[in-house]
Amino acid sequence: MQTIAYNPLGWTEDESDVEEAQDELVRRGLWSLESLNAAFNALSRAGVLLVRPDQPRNLTEQQRRALALQAGSGDVDGAISRYLLMRAPEDIADVLLNAPTLSDALDEIADPALAKIVSEAVWYCWEQGRPNYSPTPDRRRFMREYIAGRIPTARLLDEAWMSCQAEERDALHAGVLGQVTGDAEQSGVPDLEVLDDGEVDRLYHGTLRKIAKDSKTSQFA
Numbered sequence: 001m002q003t004i005a006y007n008p009l010g011w012t013e014d015e016s017d018v019e020e021a022q023d024e025l026v027r028r029g030l031w032s033l034e035s036l037n038a039a040f041n042a043l044s045r046a047g048v049l050l051v052r053p054d055q056p057r058n059l060t061e062q063q064r065r066a067l068a069l070q071a072g073s074g075d076v077d078g079a080i081s082r083y084l085l086m087r088a089p090e091d092i093a094d095v096l097l098n099a100p101t102l103s104d105a106l107d108e109i110a111d112p113a114l115a116k117i118v119s120e121a122v123w124y125c126w127e128q129g130r131p132n133y134s135p136t137p138d139r140r141r142f143m144r145e146y147i148a149g150r151i152p153t154a155r156l157l158d159e160a161w162m163s164c165q166a167e168e169r170d171a172l173h174a175g176v177l178g179q180v181t182g183d184a185e186q187s188g189v190p191d192l193e194v195l196d197d198g199e200v201d202r203l204y205h206g207t208l209r210k211i212a213k214d215s216k217t218s219q220f221a
Helices: 002-009 018-027 033-046 061-072 076-087 090-097 102-109 112-129 137-147 154-187 197-219
Strands: none
Touching: 061 076, 061 112, 076 090, 076 112, 076 154, 090 102, 112 154, 137 154
C-alpha cells in the first residue's frame, strides 16, 4: 500500500491509516490493476517484495553487489552458495543451512524446481569472479552450447570459457592469416605454403602489430 500511495499522495504509514489512503486512491481513480502491477514490479526489482516461504526470494541491489564483491575477490564457490541461500525459498534455505552433510545439501539443490535459480546463481557469480572474461552475446551463446544442457558449475564454465578463448584465437588467427596472404600476394612475398612455422609466426605477429598501429593512426586521423 505504501508503495502505491507514496508518489500520488506522498503517503506514509505514519501519517494516516491504510483505509484513508486506499479510499483516496479509489477516489482519484488510482487504485487499479495497473497501479498494483507497477507496485509489485517495483518491489520485486528492489528485492523487498514479501513472498510465501515456498516461493523464491528476490535479491536486493545491495545483496547483488555484495555477492559480486565476494565473487570478484576470488571466492566464486562461496558466492554461489550464498546466492542460493538468499535466493531460494525460505523453507529450502532453512534445510540447506541445517543439512548434516554436503551430500544432503546437494540432494536438496538437485531439485528440478531449483534448476533456474542454480543456473542463475552460477552464471552471475562466475561472471563477476573472472576478471579476464567480458560477457558478450556470442560468448554466452558459445558457452551455453558447450554446456549442452548440463547443470552449470564454476568448473564447467571455466572449461567452456577456455574453449571459447581457443575458438576466438583460431578465428583471429585465420582472419589475420587471410589478410597476410592477401598482402603477400600483392607485395610479392613468398607463398605462405613455402614458409616454415617460425617464418609464418613472425609474419603473423608482425601483421598483428601493423593492424594495431594502423588502428591507432586511424583514431587520430
